[in-house]
Amino acid sequence: MILYYSPGACSLADHIALEESGMKFTLAKVDLKTHKLEDGRSFYDINPKGYVPAIQFDDGQILTENIAILSFIADNYPALMAPGQNGRYRQLEKLSFISGEIHKAFAPLFKPGSTESEKAAAADKIRKRLSEIAAQVKGPYLFGEHATVADFYLFVTLLWAVKNGIDLPQPLKTLSEHVRARPTVDVALKQEGLA
């Protein structure tokens, strides 16, 4: 399997989850400015949507979208799945919130040319969404004692928040410290040139 990633992008969540799962994979770095791979190929030929993450199975099939890829990993390595009878759906609920409400809210902070007031409004929205998810943390991870793929996705958005000067509510600081302390996270960050 190949994971197409860009350093520190949302694909870091999938990278951490794959490291945790013990599944065999290799990394292919994508330059998100040129949409090219390191060997010069166009990333659009792999994912016509042009964004990471994407994984390529050994039979050549491509799977895109964080929610789908993280769910695929958790299905294959259930230790990363939320517990309980409705765990899979609770996890999808969190992944959808992280993707649609938190991740997407960062767009004005990443987009060149956003005005200061657009950036301030985005930061306010992010603070609101983070306080909503912070209120649901069972501790230290989202679902309690065990990390799930949703924690890794949230962790990446928390790195972005801190980088953009957004203070984290205490439950998210604790969650972030716990995720960061996992050996697989160190491996993934080092492989992406971030630690």
Ligand SMILES: N[C@@H](CCC(=O)N[C@@H](CS)C(=O)NCC(=O)O)C(=O)O
């Ligand atoms: N809907 C996608 C969005 C992925 C996404 O926003 N990827 C960003 C990095 S965090 C990206 O590759 N942006 C570059 C581009 O869109 O060209 C998902 O959830 O996987």
